[in-house]
Amino acid sequence: MAEAIAYFRGNFVPLSEAKVSVMTHALHYGTAVFEGIRGNWNEKEGKIFIFRMREHYERFLQGCRIMMLDIPQSAEELCAITVELIQRCGYLEDLYIRPLAYKSAERVANLKLHELDSDFTLMAVPFGSYIDTEGAIKCCTSSWRRIDDTMIPPRVKISGHYVNSILAKTEAVLAGFDEAIMLTHDGNVSEGSGENLFMVLNGTLHTPLVADNNLTGITRDSAMTLARNELGLEIVERRIRRSELYLADEIFLTGTAAHVTPVGFIDSRPVGDGDVGPVTKKLRNLYIELIRGNNPRYRHWCVEVPLESG
Secondary structure (H helix, E strand, O other): OOOOEEEEOOEEEEHHHOOOOOOOHHHHHOOEEEOOEEEEEEOOOOEEEEEOHHHHHHHHHHHHHHOOOOOOOOHHHHHHHHHHHHHHHOOOOOEEEEEEEEEOOOOOOOOOHHHOOEEEEEEEEEOOOOOOOOOOEEEEEOOOOOOOOOOOOOOOOEHHHHHHHHHHHHHHHHOOOOEEEEEOOOOEEEEEOOOEEEEEEOOEEEEEOHHHOOOOOHHHHHHHHHHHHOOOOOEEEEOOEHHHHOOOOEEEEEEOOOEEEEEEEEOOEEOOOOOOOHHHHHHHHHHHHHOOOOOHHHHHHEEEEEOOOO
16 A cells, blocks of 8 residues: 655655644745656556656755755765655655755744755655646747846756746746746747757757756756667757747657657747657657666666565
């Protein structure tokens, strides 16, 4: 029987008992760093495959360094805690794994990171599709501009800066779209509200520079590796203007939650024929198979977690 469990203050406890005070600094000021990690159920093997877990925790610790979050665990120790949590929970389905480091001091009106205590917690919840639609999605360019690295570093997952993405996503959905595409302050394409962006043009794969205020995406890196090694595509990282999106042969988004998501329309203009393009389809199929441990060439990207099924 599956059970909702969290790792909280150094112990495994029922998720319902993992609570913090309303005085917690991170609740008031967004002084936290998180990750989203996928655990993918493979029924044939009776295992959860955690995709690129170490890379996620390495980025997580980079965020902790930026935010002066002093947690004692190494990446290896965080991976071990995660495997134990998944085994204790016993879920036999796809999971979203959420580590969170946060300023746990119960103090308000204090804006000095170095004076505040830190803590770490971890949970895993059943998780299906991130965007509830089949086929290619509809996107709009957001009126909300992507935050700049000189404001809050977007290359890691700092809790406070996700308000930027939340405003953009909410605006898009209320306007009848599935997702928002965010631009930098000088009008270059940055990324989706929670995904990196790729554009196929004349057989070449283009993606915005990380310097255009992107998250250093692990799924982004995976897609680039697959495109290069499996499809033989040239990949160009460069500045992309909004108008170029209207002329693309294909566009797709990548992210831990979104996987590889095809885009059929941008600002009510069709991308290609408005359906899933051939490059996107091949990449998506490759990706979905390998994250479940079904591609031996990329099995090293997965951590296997055997589970009891009975």
